[in-house]
Amino acid sequence: MNAGSTTKRNLSVSKRLATLAGAALLGFGSVLAVGWYQNGHSEEALEKALVAEQGMRTAEAVRFAGIELVLIAMDTIIDREERRIQPERVEGIKAAFDLIDTNTTELEALARILGKPQLPSTFAADLAEIRKAIDVDLKQMVEAGAPAGDFARIDDVIDAAGERMNAVLSELTEAAADLAAERIAEARAASRHALALQAIAGLLAIGSMLALIWVHGGVLRRGILGLRDSMQRIQSGELTTAVPALERGDEIGEMARSVDVFRTAAIEKLSLEQSAVADREQLERERERRGAEREEAVARIRIAVDALGRALNQLADGNLAVAIREPFEEDLDTLRRDFNNAVERLSHALSMVKENTVSIEANGRQMRSAADDLARRTERQAASLEQTSAALEEITATVKTATERAEEASHMVGETRVNAEESGRIVGEAIAAMARIEGASNEIGKIINVIDEIAFQTNLLALNAGVEAARAGEAGKGFAVVAQEVRELAQRAAGAAKDIKALVTRSGNEVGTGVKLVQATGDALGRIGANVARINEHMASIVVAAREQSTGLHEINTAVSQLDQMTQQNAAMVEETNAASHTLAQDTEKLSGLVGQFRHGEFREDRLRATAPAAISAPPAVHSGVPKAEAPARPIAGASAKPGTPRKPAPVQASTRPAPSPAKALMGKLAGAFGNTSASAHSVSASGENWEEF
Amino acid sequence: MSNAIKQSGAYLEIVSFHLGDQEFCIDIMAIREIRGWAPVTPMPHTPPYVLGLINLRGAVIPVIDMASRLGMKMTEPSERAAIIVTDINGKLVGLLVEQVSDMMTIRGEDLQPPPEIIPEAQRAFCRGIVALEKSMVCFLNLDTVIADELAQAA
Numbered sequence: 001m002n003a004g005s006t007t008k009r010n011l012s013v014s015k016r017l018a019t020l021a022g023a024a025l026l027g028f029g030s031v032l033a034v035g036w037y038q039n040g041h042s043e044e045a046l047e048k049a050l051v052a053e054q055g056m057r058t059a060e061a062v063r064f065a066g067i068e069l070v071l072i073a074m075d076t077i078i079d080r081e082e083r084r085i086q087p088e089r090v091e092g093i094k095a096a097f098d099l100i101d102t103n104t105t106e107l108e109a110l111a112r113i114l115g116k117p118q119l120p121s122t123f124a125a126d127l128a129e130i131r132k133a134i135d136v137d138l139k140q141m142v143e144a145g146a147p148a149g150d151f152a153r154i155d156d157v158i159d160a161a162g163e164r165m166n167a168v169l170s171e172l173t174e175a176a177a178d179l180a181a182e183r184i185a186e187a188r189a190a191s192r193h194a195l196a197l198q199a200i201a202g203l204l205a206i207g208s209m210l211a212l213i214w215v216h217g218g219v220l221r222r223g224i225l226g227l228r229d230s231m232q233r234i235q236s237g238e239l240t241t242a243v244p245a246l247e248r249g250d251e252i253g254e255m256a257r258s259v260d261v262f263r264t265a266a267i268e269k270l271s272l273e274q275s276a277v278a279d280r281e282q283l284e285r286e287r288e289r290r291g292a293e294r295e296e297a298v299a300r301i302r303i304a305v306d307a308l309g310r311a312l313n314q315l316a317d318g319n320l321a322v323a324i325r326e327p328f329e330e331d332l333d334t335l336r337r338d339f340n341n342a343v344e345r346l347s348h349a350l351s352m353v354k355e356n357t358v359s360i361e362a363n364g365r366q367m368r369s370a371a372d373d374l375a376r377r378t379e380r381q382a383a384s385l386e387q388t389s390a391a392l393e394e395i396t397a398t399v400k401t402a403t404e405r406a407e408e409a410s411h412m413v414g415e416t417r418v419n420a421e422e423s424g425r426i427v428g429e430a431i432a433a434m435a436r437i438e439g440a441s442n443e444i445g446k447i448i449n450v451i452d453e454i455a456f457q458t459n460l461l462a463l464n465a466g467v468e469a470a471r472a473g474e475a476g477k478g479f480a481v482v483a484q485e486v487r488e489l490a491q492r493a494a495g496a497a498k499d500i501k502a503l504v505t506r507s508g509n510e511v512g513t514g515v516k517l518v519q520a521t522g523d524a525l526g527r528i529g530a531n532v533a534r535i536n537e538h539m540a541s542i543v544v545a546a547r548e549q550s551t552g553l554h555e556i557n558t559a560v561s562q563l564d565q566m567t568q569q570n571a572a573m574v575e576e577t578n579a580a581s582h583t584l585a586q587d588t589e590k591l592s593g594l595v596g597q598f599r600h601g602e603f604r605e606d607r608l609r610a611t612a613p614a615a616i617s618a619p620p621a622v623h624s625g626v627p628k629a630e631a632p633a634r635p636i637a638g639a640s641a642k643p644g645t646p647r648k649p650a651p652v653q654a655s656t657r658p659a660p661s662p663a664k665a666l667m668g669k670l671a672g673a674f675g676n677t678s679a680s681a682h683s684v685s686a687s688g689e690n691w692e693e694f
Numbered sequence: 695m696s697n698a699i700k701q702s703g704a705y706l707e708i709v710s711f712h713l714g715d716q717e718f719c720i721d722i723m724a725i726r727e728i729r730g731w732a733p734v735t736p737m738p739h740t741p742p743y744v745l746g747l748i749n750l751r752g753a754v755i756p757v758i759d760m761a762s763r764l765g766m767k768m769t770e771p772s773e774r775a776a777i778i779v780t781d782i783n784g785k786l787v788g789l790l791v792e793q794v795s796d797m798m799t800i801r802g803e804d805l806q807p808p809p810e811i812i813p814e815a816q817r818a819f820c821r822g823i824v825a826l827e828k829s830m831v832c833f834l835n836l837d838t839v840i841a842d843e844l845a846q847a848a
Binding site: 453456457459460463464466467470471484487 | 707709722723725726727728729730773774776794797
């Protein structure tokens with residue numbers, strides 16, 4: 001019980017509510033599950049009852065059909081005088097048989113359900129018998145007009161079979177009715193059972209919920225009431241009593257811990273207030289003691305200030321040998337020592353200044369001579385620049401001429417290309433002319449063929465004439481001679497025609513060769529044209545390059561003029577520097593005069609207090625080293641920064657220093673313009689460095 | 695008829711022509727006319743050397759390929775080929791020759807008889823050999839060459 005209560009105290013409020021909801025859900029769920037399960041049972045029983053009822057109905061229908069059959073058979077036997085079966089009776093018999101046949105399988109199924117599968121077998125045999133008796137035997141007997149004895153026998157057969165069928169079907173019907181009743185009773189029992197189970201489950205759920213509400217409600221109420229009491233106690237100032245329910249794990253436990261924090265804070269505040277009162281009293285006593293001490297100290301300080309004032313006056317008069325010899329009160333003695341040290345260091349520094357002034361004078365002279373050198377070199381530089389400028393102008397002119405020439409050459413190449421194209425066209429025409437010559441040769445050949453033909457015919461005629469002349473005998477002798485002449489003439493004509501033909505053939509061959517040669521010429525001209533086009537491209541690129549060169553040279557010119565300008569500026573600056581160095585020399589003289597006004601003393605604090613710790617004498621040694629090291633640098637800066645100096649070389653220096661070397665830029669441009677010349681670039685960088693140094 | 699003239703030993707006028715590489719000649723008196731080549735109309739059931747028929751101013755005459763008749767290769771008829779129309783025993787016959795080369799007059803004794811070693815049947819074609827400066831010309835006996843055939847054909 002105790003362990004159970006602790007676990008319950010550690011549950012949060014939401015969890016408690018969740019257990020309540022869980023119990024409710026469990027109760028409703030169990031009621032629903034029982035109802036669904038039992039409902040399924042009763043459904044199944046009702047289904048079976050319905051099947052049995054259906055079977056019962058079918059058996060009834062079949063039984064009525066059997067009775068109908070028997071009745072129709074009886075009627076037929078009665079009306080046998082008509083010697084035929086009436087059509088409506090035939091229809092009735094057929095309908096009855098159809099009904100029985102369609103329901104036979106259903107009946108068998110029903111018998112199986114009822115557990116009496118042997119019943120339909122006798123039924124089938126009876127059905128077959130009655131079918132034979134009515135459909136075949138009765139029909140034949142009626143149509144044949146059989147004797148009355150036969151009819152009586154068949155009537156017995158039909159009756160007996162109908163009875164048996166009827167009995168079987170009645171049995172089936174009863175059995176089915178019994179089964180249906182049984183199933184319905186089963187279903188009712190199932191539903192009653194379900195109702196009872198649901199009622200029990202519902203009651204259990206309600207009971208458990210009530211118990212849970214009582215338990216949780218008690219726990220929460222007790223916790224909240226305890227918390228309220230403790231909060232009221234804290235408000236009334238009673239801080240010693242501990243807050244209950246601190247160990248609880250739920251929201252009430254958290255609230256209790258928060259309240260406990262309030263309580264502890266209130267306790268701490270009380271103790272702090274008490275300690276503050278004690279501190280204030282302590283401070284009051286302290287202040288009174290200090291007032292007395294301060295008056296005493298003021299008296300001592302006045303003595304020290306008087307001594308210091310006297311020493312400072314002496315110092316202002318230029319006496320660097322002044323020193324305060326009487327020691328001060330313990331605290332103020334450091335001030336005296338510091339003063340003595342400061343005076344000593346000042347004296348030391350002034351002697352250093354004196355020495356440095358001498359070196360500054362020497363440096364000033366050096367500077368003067370350096371400035372003179374610089375002036376001379378600047379002049380030389382200006383002269384070189386002029387020469388460079390002149391050379392550049394010449395180069396510019398040359399490049400311009402080269403550009404013009406290249407453009408002219410480009411024009412000429414263009415013309416040449418046009419001429420080459422023209423030549424190509426002429427070659428084409430020549431080829432056409434050759435073709436025409438060939439055509440003419442063919443014409444000539446045809447004409448010569450005609451001449452040859454004529455010669456042949458003439459020859460034939462002459463032969464015939466000769467034949468005639470021969471036949472004429474003596475009388476034709478003269479004619480024979482003429483005929484012979486004509487024949488010879490014809491043969492000559494034929495020979496000449498043959499020669500001409502040969503000549504024409506040769507000429508045709510020559511023309512063919514000429515055509516080939518002309519074509520070769522045309523090809524060569526085409527190649528020349530292509531080469532000329534390439535030359536044209538090259539010329540164009542040369543022209544472009546020349547133009548770029550021209551642009552580059554123009555830039556170089558600009559750079560050189562800038563360089564010239566800067567050289568001029570440099571010259572001016574050199575003059576200024578020269579003047580500044582002169583002024584510097586004068587200022588140095590003045591400075592040494594000023595320094596000479598001070599008297600130097602031999603007093604040293606170390607000697608005064610030989611027993612003083614090394615820490616006191618150490619600082620002067622350290623400090624004296626520093627000015628010595630900086631000595632050569634300081635005076636120049638001091639001189640240039642001296643107020644009232646008319647010329648300031650510093651700004652000039654500032655303006656010249658960051659400027660990029662124009663010569664370097666010039667050489668870079670040259671290198672860019674002419675592409676290669678790495679050697680010159682190297683020398684350029686060297687000269688650029690020189691410039692930087694310079 | 696012609697034999698009589700030749701036997702007289704007087705001058706003899708001949709017309710020579712080419713058949714292949716060989717040269718032959720015939721008596722000018724047997725010639726009626728020399729014509730250029732013209733297409734012939736073939737005749738059925740004739741020997742291969744009978745090329746066919748031509749129309750000579752209304753008269754239908756047969757044309758014989760002499761080269762084929764003399765056992766040589768058939769003549770390829772060209773524009774320069776000629777048909778020599780001969781009168782053989784009163785019958786007109788056209789002889790296809792490759793080329794009519796010359797018309798000349800020879801003396802009777804220039805005509806030498808063919809060598810005896812050639813068999814008689816073959817010798818009958820040739821009446822004699824005319825020896826010229828450059829070549830030898832066979833003087834054809836048209837009576838045997840053509841007349842027999844024509845007689846057979848008739």
